[in-house]
Amino acid sequence: MLKTEIDKALTVLKNGGVILYPTDTVWGIGCDATNEAAVEKINAIKGRSAAQSFIVLVDNDSKIQSYIDEVPEVAYDLIEFAEHPLTIIFSGAKNLAKNVINTDGSVGIRVVKHDFAQQLVQRFRKPVVSTSANLSGQPTPQFFDEINEEIKAAVDYVVDWEQELKVSKKASTIMKLSPSGQFSFIRK
Template structure:
């Protein structure tokens, strides 16, 4: 079942499509983080300004340096010891679509600890865009049952996993990390 869903989602993403999928936090809308056209589809669906950047998911922390110029050493400890899913915003983004890079050159990244996400990212061999499955300005869905029809109909594929899970999920904690190791919380 998991393998089938990974295969279906992978094909849609490789064809430039966008998917609705479960993560280790809330349901997300995603695509290939190097495909600007697909990223623009997500901005259009969410009715979101392109100046508001989205995060990318990685399957392992040893890929951080592939997408950020200088990864502060503390990043690895923060990821390893974080009790809740943690998104790190770091400067010096590289090797992803310019549509995902903030005006200050930073990108938010999270190492997903979720089987589906990890397998999909491994197979894709690229980071996966992740943004909450809602129209901009509306509340983030706590589970699949709260995702609007507009979003469900607006994506190219809805992953058929965890749709009946009604446990309430929360977005990740977000920290901005500077090259010198200094940090600030953007969302706890």
């Protein structure tokens, strides 16, 4: 049941743990985006450089201003009219674990639109890291059963929701948005 799985994942997040969970894009490895030690665990699980930044999920666009110094007005239109999951890289990140933020002070934020992930983030009341469920340098798994067993064993909780789903999803579109409102695509 959805509520039960959200409750279990919430307990893990609140205790600084790492979850493997379904999102509006591919399966993600996640943690509390304000907890530096939890973010370190994800780097260790994926075998990725601590210099790489992360994408964080929020449940609605009004939360973005809590984590960005100055949100350009156009961001809200881009989010509202996006036809596919859209991650926006904003300058001036704040109130996040420093190892979530890029060295240039930016961070990628996505307003998640997915039953499980959106309710999880809403109830957690903090942003959640979302990074693809693969070892660094390996292909991104399309389905749950393609996720490396090493990852499944390393996380603190594997969400039992949509594991059988075989709908091919792709990673989000990534757009960099400057404080002046100019934008460029990083990944389409």
